[in-house]
Amino acid sequence: MRWIKRIDDCLHAYKLWFLILMVTNLLFIFFAWLAYPETFKVLVGLMIVFTLAMITLPVFLVMRQQKIIEAAFEDFLLEPNEVNEERLCRVSPKTHWSFIRKTGSVLRSYQEERNEQAMELADYENYIEGWVHEMKKPLSLMTLVLDNRRDEMSLLVRRRMLHVRDQMLGDVERILYFARLGAAHKDYMFEPIHLLAFCKQIIENHQTLLDESGFQIQFSGEEVEIFSDRKGLAFIVEQIIANSTKHMEKNQARPLLLFETVYDKGSDYIMFTIRDNGPGVSEEDVPFIFDKGFTGRRGSYTKEATGMGLFLVSRMAYDLAIQLEAKSELGSGLAISLQFPNVKK
Known part of the structure; x- marks a missing residue:
């Protein structure tokens, strides 16, 4: 089929010349009929054989030349340097040389701009990562002072x-993960994790954030073992918790976070849900809460809303093969479910 298509393309490209050849043959056939009526059939047969040969040979040569041009053109597109440009000119008709040289000049200009932008982006990413690590130093010093000088300040x-x-620390971690989104190498280490115990450890590490907001923590379901990366999963859970604390109503009496596992041994996945009883999200906004920069109808009223936290959660979940699902209505809180693949031992 491929050869048939190539032959059809070739005949279509040179149909004018083939038409001229056919008209010329018809003219000579008419002359042969007038001049040599006794040998007319023999002459017509010879002319048909000669015509078929004259069509077949050029078609074969054109297809072979076209294949050489295609190979040179592919190399030229992948690397539009002057060597590939000259190679393409040598195998192409001379009438195309000016277009090839203009195309090569434009492609090289775009390639230089792209390389410069890539270098600038790499420098920017390196600067952001360096800045994040520098920011962690005063935060660590702040922790040390708070631990060593706790007797000199009130509990509040x-x-x-x-x-x-x-x-x-949460803001710094978000910046760091955002800067690493486009990294070619991501150092994930997958290992068995007891999910509820893992979440309890994360809650202990962020107890001050939850205490300040007055959150009550509840767990539901049985302990399950999933297979994932600890750092990546911790980032996901932390961002969901931070999202709940940011959007909690200030006058709400009993803010609540519920961690729930649902596991059927015969199923191919493990469902883990983090649910709060906050103001919730309108039904039309739910499909977009994981989009970059989306803050929804409440974003204009909440200064903390940047639309980046849940976007980073979705990107990290994609890398860890976790499926996300959000359910909410205004006034009924937000539930974010993480569906883990059930990895068989």
Whole structure:
């Protein structure tokens, strides 16, 4: 089929010349009929054989030349340097040389711009990562001072300072993960994790953030073992918790976070849901809460809403083969479900 298509393309490309050849043959056949009526059939047969040979040979040569041009053109597109440009000119008709040279000049210009932008982007990513690591130093010093000077400050002041520190650490982690989104190499290490125990450890590490917001924590379901990367999964859970604390109503009496596991041994997945009882998300906004920069109808009223936290959650979940699902209605809280593949031992 491929050869048939090539032959059809060739005949279509040179149909004018083939038409001229056929008209010329018809003219000579008419002359042969007038001049040599006794040998007319023999002459017509010879002319048909000669015509078929004259069509077949050029078609074969054109197809072979076309294949050489295609190979040179592919190399030219992959690397539009002057060597490939000259190679393409040598195998192409001379009438196309000017277009090839203009195309090569434009492609090289675009390639130089792209390389410069790639270098600038790499420098920017390196700067952001360096800045993030530098920011962690004063935050670590702040933790050290708060631990060593706890007797010199009131419990309320210390709790507020720890709350601010945890918020800053969360912002720094988001910047770092965002800068690493396009990295070619991502150092994930998958291992068995007991899910509820893992979440309890994360809650202990962010207890000041939850205490400041007055959250109550509840767990539901049985302990399950999943297979994932600890750092990546911790980032996902932390961002969901931070999202709930940011959007909780200030006058709400009993803010609640519920961690729930649902596991059927015969199923191919393990469902884990983090649910709050906050203001919720309108039904029309739910499909877009994982989009970059989306803050929804409440975003204009909530200064903390940047639309980046859940976007980073979705990107990290994609890397870890976790399927996300969100359910919510205004006034009924938000439930984010993480569906883990059930990895058989």
